[in-house]
Amino acid sequence: MINITLPDNSVRQYPEGITGMDIAKSISEGLARNVLAVKVNEEVWDATRPIPMDSRVTLFTWDSEEGKHAMWHSSAHLMAEAIEQLYPGAKFGIGPAIENGFYYDIDFGERSVSSEDFPKIEAKMLELARAKQTFIRKEVHKAEAIEYFSKKGDEYKVELLNDLEDGTITFYETGTFTDLCRGPHLPDTSPIKAVKVLAIAGAYWRGDETRKQLTRVYGITFPKQKELTEYMELLEEAKKRDHRKLGKELELFTFSAKVGLGLPLWLPKGAMLRERLEMFLKKVQKKAGYQPVICPHIGNVELYKTSGHYQKYGESSFRPITTPVPGEEFFLKPMNCPHHCEIYKYKPRSYKDLPIRLAEFGTVYRYEQSGELHGLTRVRGFTQDDAHIFCTPEQVKDEFKGVIDIVMLIFKALDFKDFVTQISLRDQTKKEKYIGSDENWDKAEKAIIEVAQERGLNYVIVPGEAAFYGPKMDFMVKDAIGRKWQLGTIQVDYNLPDRFELEYIGNDNQKHRPVMIHRAPFGSMERFVAVLIEHTAGKFPLWLTPEQVIILPISEKYQKYAEKVSSLLNNSDIRAQIDDRNEKTGKKIRDAEMKKIPFMLIVGEKEELEESVSVRKHGEGDLGGQTLAAFVNFIQEEVNRELGDLSA
């Protein structure tokens, strides 16, 4: 007998070799029907795999991440089986579960597959799923495994096998399909009730640009048809929040082929919104001891030779700008730091001056590959809310803290709750890759983690993701369809101070090298606004939105009064416009609702007599009448509340 400890810490005795499924059965039939996988100590196993020793066991159903994972991973195998039957000779790469569903990388050979094939694949998958095929786990020897896939002609699996150690290799068999796989899998295919092949895309084998591109087939499955329907509706809803669609509808920005790819044009309303964001941050930064600076948009090639960017990125940038002087070259600036280094350098600095914080909304240009361009989130010309902090190694921690506070302040003012903090550190096994002293790296890495803890951030540490010049902390926010985008970033840099030979005189009267911190709380104005649009679905906070109020006179007769209301509001710093079109009120309301203007003021005879307005709130409807003065007061208070102590 072995002891099985369940999540509630109760211990039950079972015969050795009991399976997760049997344990579930001993608890309840219902649970047994729904169990998809089981965690044995720290590993997730098949529910049908015998448990040989005393263990801590958690049973997973569809409601858990692990259950979904097993379901989707198994669905990937099911799809592979279906595809193998439909397209004999297809070769298989890898087929994992992902956050929403699964994919399989497949080499279809000469055949080209398109979305027209999806229904066929779905039907086959359902047919196979209904057959209730079991997933059979087999431990195999490496030689045997290689032989199997060599014979089958699946060179991708053979390549994967070559990198694996003998003794750790398992196969899973479902119906006619056998796959190299670590598992875990469902007991059988029967829980897979609803199937959708979502998309196909090219994907390089093993993520390597120089290798063959396979066809990646994405899919998702559910235990109930209803859940699939709901998921598809969710995707539809997400599309409505796409910033590219809303940006057009709300007239925030546009692109023009004539201006150039990836070069956004901010329309008046978008510019208004962006300006408010900038004002907000400028105010915050002023309080936090930043000094604004302004730099030109180009820099001499020598600047980038000094910074090292020329050597690293020169070939993949916009071409240099030449001048009538032979040999003279300028580059559009791809980042602001070299310019800021030169500002630091223009006079000798004392330790008493540090930290020096130089801030600039700096527009930069990077020649991103055409396939990377994506609305406002990935562009070729964009404005960073950049600043560079020059400080002593001892000051790094406090400065980091200060920057995090700014990022949090911004996220709070914009109601960003769902973000992930990523801390990128060195790969400890390859320290030679990184510039800067071991001591300083240790100090900075430790400081970053401590600060994250002190500030109560929900962070993940990713070793090996640091830039060669220093560790960093990034803030990632998801867009409408769940893609993660990096917004704010804080990076420590030991490289540029060296390359630019930056110095300060310490209290020992000796020269020292400062540490540089790059930071951009928004990241870039373009990307930030894009993610903000998707987060708010275009319903921006009142303080930020381009148009706060629209005045809707019932008829021409009340135009004078509407103008009076408008000028009073605008004099009170409330952004208001009049809809003086010759339309009925219902129409004006409809249009204002669609433009997502927070407040509509309907004015007619009654309001004119009373010096009042009839207030309607976007998405909520009629709020009734108010005096003009009361409305002004109301809006101002609302804005103050949103901005907290920054409203002043």
Add this chain to the structure above:
RNA sequence: GCCGGUGUAGCUCAGCUGGUAGAGCAGCUGAUUUGUAAUCAGCUGGUCGGCGGUUCGAAUCCGUCCAUCGGCUCCA
């Protein structure tokens, strides 16, 4: 840059197996003077993404380029 999808009026879209384009909204003009999500009528507007080809004839078929979308790779 790579793989696949898409490209018809300012916007959203229709146009069957080839016979030289259509709706709604927007815009303009006029009527209407309007009370909480679309007043009515008329009008304007497109070398059907560009260029080549097949054909008596191409929005429709083929090629190519461009843009765009979904991924991959990349992101100082």
